[in-house]
Amino acid sequence: VEHLAGDVALQSGISSGISDEAVDAIARTGTVFKGPLTTVLGSGGKNPDTTIRKLFELYANVRPVMLLPGVRSAYANQDVDMILVRDNIEDFHAGMEHMQTPDVIQSLNLTSRSGSERINRFSFELARAYGRDRVTCAINAGGMKLAEGLFRRMFEEVAADYPEIVANHLGLEACVQTVVTKPAHLDVVVTSNMSGDIPGDLAAGMAGGLSLVPSANIGTHAAVFEPAHGTVVDLAGQNFANPTAMLLSGVMMLRHIGAFRAASQIEHALYATLEEGRYVTPDLALTYPGVTTETFVKAVIDNLGETSALVVERDLGMIVLPTVATWD
Numbered sequence: 001v002e003h004l005a006g007d008v009a010l011q012s013g014i015s016s017g018i019s020d021e022a023v024d025a026i027a028r029t030g031t032v033f034k035g036p037l038t039t040v041l042g043s044g045g046k047n048p049d050t051t052i053r054k055l056f057e058l059y060a061n062v063r064p065v066m067l068l069p070g071v072r073s074a075y076a077n078q079d080v081d082m083i084l085v086r087d088n089i090e091d092f093h094a095g096m097e098h099m100q101t102p103d104v105i106q107s108l109n110l111t112s113r114s115g116s117e118r119i120n121r122f123s124f125e126l127a128r129a130y131g132r133d134r135v136t137c138a139i140n141a142g143g144m145k146l147a148e149g150l151f152r153r154m155f156e157e158v159a160a161d162y163p164e165i166v167a168n169h170l171g172l173e174a175c176v177q178t179v180v181t182k183p184a185h186l187d188v189v190v191t192s193n194m195s196g197d198i199p200g201d202l203a204a205g206m207a208g209g210l211s212l213v214p215s216a217n218i219g220t221h222a223a224v225f226e227p228a229h230g231t232v233v234d235l236a237g238q239n240f241a242n243p244t245a246m247l248l249s250g251v252m253m254l255r256h257i258g259a260f261r262a263a264s265q266i267e268h269a270l271y272a273t274l275e276e277g278r279y280v281t282p283d284l285a286l287t288y289p290g291v292t293t294e295t296f297v298k299a300v301i302d303n304l305g306e307t308s309a310l311v312v313e314r315d316l317g318m319i320v321l322p323t324v325a326t327w328d
Contacts, residue, residue: 001025005048006037017048026056032224033253035246036231052224053088058217059115060122061086062318063200063228064252068244069310070274071208071284079184080207083132085123086196088217090115091147111147111192116154118321122218123190124162126319134166134187135159138175140195151192175199179206204228211241211283214248216256218318225253239292242281244270247300256317264313266300271308273299 003022010017017037026032037048052058066081067073073080090110097107120137127135137155139148152169159167170178172195178185179199183206189199204213210229217224227245235241247270254263273279279299282290291299 001029005034005052008038009048016051018051023055026052026222030222031253031257032222032226033250034224034226036227036229038231038233053217056219056222056224057089058219058222058224059087059089060119060218061088061196061215062126062218063204063213063215065200065203065207065213067207068212068274069271069308070277070280070286071212072286073206073208075183075206080203082183082186082203083126083130083188084196084200084203085119085126085188085190086200087115087119087151087191087193089193091193109144109147109194111150113150113154116151116192117158120151120155120158120190121161122319122321123188124158124165124167125321127165127188128162129316129319130188130314132165132187134168135162136175136186136189137167137169138172138189138191138195138199139169140172140192142171144194148192148195155190172198176202179203200228209242209283210245212244212248214245214252216249216252216318218320220320223253223256223318223320225249225256239294240281240290241293242283243293243297244274244284252318255314258317260315264311265304267311268307269300269303269305271311272303272306275308275310 003019003025005018005022009019063084063086065084067076090112092107092109096110097105100106123135137152139151141148141152155167155169159165175189176199179202183203191199201210204210207213210227213228215226215228227249229245232241247266251263251267254266273296274284277286278288279291279295281293281296284290
């Protein structure tokens with residue numbers, strides 16, 4: 001079932017950027033495979049991505065970052081394999097702002113105990129399910145002492161329920177430095193919304209760029225899977241965009257709905273295509289000239305049935321917490 005959203009919907013008169021039919025479809029299926037949506041930045045209009053996240057309480061943004069085969073990176077010889085878990089609906093993403101005066105806009109940071117508990121517990125449950133040994137809390141407690149301080153206290157309370165997992169916290173600056181200098185020291189990283197942008201995009205750059213990184217937005221009743229990158233207007237319609245992040249987001253979605261065999265087949269085919277390096281888009285091409293998006297995808301399809309030793313087999317989808325909060 002396909003639905004339009006973003007700038008196309010806004011231009012057709014849908015002020016939220018997403019139609020009622022699309023919202024009903026999400027409520028009915030609970031699963032969305034979404035491309036980046038174009039909206040007019042700084043216009044004051046509603047962002048349909050934010051609308052979807054709020055409507056369905058997609059509180060956890062999950063971004064796995066790892067080195068893929070055949071990808072040029074200065075960190076090719078290091079262990080870059082981390083999962084960033086970022087709060088999705090609180091903090092400044094709550095979208096609470098107003099004109100304080102005709103010349104001053106005031107934006108509010110909304111941080112709740114229940115929201116902080118939920119995103120931190122999600123990160124520990126994900127670490128436990130995926131066999132990860134460490135969860136690191138990365139926040140800017142020096143700047144927003146009350147809000148980020150609450151987030152850190154909830155991290156420490158939740159960590160006590162998972163004694164088998166090493167829990168530590170880093171300031172945002174220290175986390176960024178660790179991402180760059182000692183990426184192997186980071187396993188699962190949980191952050192507030194405000195603190196998550198910088199380490200997330202920096203880690204993606206180390207792995208070769210946002211065009212290689214998938215993501216998921218997870219709630220109790222719905223999940224949206226999409227590439228970590230936004231719209232790239234300069235590449236639109238030219239048939240040279242790298243589809244890897246979109247493909248891997250689809251793999252995450254397939255695992256989430258239990259289609260493990262299909263997910264494994266696609267991931268193996270993609271890895272085999274990247275390892276060969278012959279039919280990849282210009283941003284990945286090393287020995288051979290780059291090819292179009294369509295040719296890249298055809299190569300992946302042709303490689304269905306091939307296997308790669310680098311794929312980590314996992315019959316496990318995203319974690320879904322059954323309740324909003326567990327504190328009294």
